[in-house]
Amino acid sequence: MKKISIIVPCYNEQESIPLFYQAVQKVYTEKIHVTWPEYQMEYWFIDDGSSDDTFRELKTLAHTDAEHVHYVSFSRNFGKEAALYAGLQHATGELIAVMDVDLQDPPELLPQMMSGILEAHYDIVGTKRVDRKGEPVIRSFFSNAFYGFINKISHTRIERSARDYRLMTRQVVDAVLDLPEYNRFSKGIFSWVGFKTKYIGYENHDRVAGETHWSFSDLVSYSLDGIINFSEKPLAMASFLGIVAFIISIFAMIFIVVRALIFGDPTMGWPSMMTIILMLGGLQLFCIGILGKYVGRQYLEEKHRPIYISKEER
Structure with missing residues (x-):
């Protein structure tokens, strides 16, 4: 039986975890399993040093579905990039997806993403937002400015408005894991390793629960990391x-x-x-x-x- 590994970084997301699991399972049962019955789901939830009941929710979920749900709990908050790396290290599937637990990454796109790899023979099927509806104007302005700036000064092109949400083959993930650098900028790394890539656009989705943990200063710092890591x-x-x-x-x-x-x-x-x-x-x-x-x-x-x-x- 082949596997689809879903990597899900979590930081203070106790309310979102059960909703996320139910939403992805629904898509798997109604669409993925029907079209590709040889694939089963494997979940890797990464608790990034949460201070709420996220870890307890993950243990409860793992007890409920012990065959498919797994977790890694950090000793402290190491950041989303570390959580992504941990998930990639632990995932055992032939196909590996990275998703946010707040359902801003719509699970309904997974069948289309799988089709892109299994039928159209892409190595990576990523996603990007076609609009920023509901996002503060100033944040949208600086986000667009960042993508324009980094693509002018870097040899590695990063798709405008690209999300971390993507489905990859095992070969791609192995290539990413061969880059064990401490200062990580995954959007740039996914682009740098190359491979045949396709992007699917979708409209912006609101969080299903809770509030974002990314402040404006965090986003600025993250952008600077990307610029410095991928351009001299x-x-x-x-x-x-x-x-x-x-x-x-x-x-x-x-x-x-x-x-x-x-x-x-x-x-x-x-x-x-x-x-x-x-x-x-x-x-x-x-x-x-x-x-x-x-x-x-x-x-x-x-x-x-x-x-x-x-x-x-x-």
Whole structure:
């Protein structure tokens, strides 16, 4: 019997877990099992150090369906990227899907995704939102700006509005697991490994329960991780800014000297000097900050710390 492994990261999602399981099982029973009876479901729920009753819900669900439901519980919150990696490590299916537990990733797309792999012979069938209905305007603006920016500066193209929700073959997952980097940006990694990929668009869905745990600052930080992990262009931009600032400073000094010789300088050059110092100092700090981001990530990679620590799994 072949398997479809469903990887489900969970962080404080006690209300969503049973609803998610019921929704996916319904799609499996009514559509997937009818068309592909040789496939059975395998669930891997990853508890990312939740502080509510998420772990208890997972244990209850695993007791109810011991044959198909499995879980890994982290010793603390390591983040969604670590949870995805843990799920990929534990999944044993020939087909592996990544889904959010809040049902913003519609399970109804799974049969179409399976058809894309089993009948159209794609290696990855991903999903993307065709609209951002219900999302704050400012968040939508910065999201679109991020995809536009990273695709201009990176050699790895990331599909605009792509979700982590995707179905992959075992070969793709093995390739992803061969990249055990500590600083992970899965959207970029899934694109970087290549393979024949198809995207399915769908309208935005609201969460089935609870509230999002991604704040605007979290999303900004996540975007910066993606840019730094998949492009060295910010370092080149920092060098370019340094050169431009140096040239501007030379012209500014020539202007100040000529003005002083012709008109005199009753303030003895203090305002112009401070302006130049502040400009150069700000640019230097900005460039050092960019460099520090890269050095910091290299520092974490060199430590060889585990991506996650499992407290309990079944």
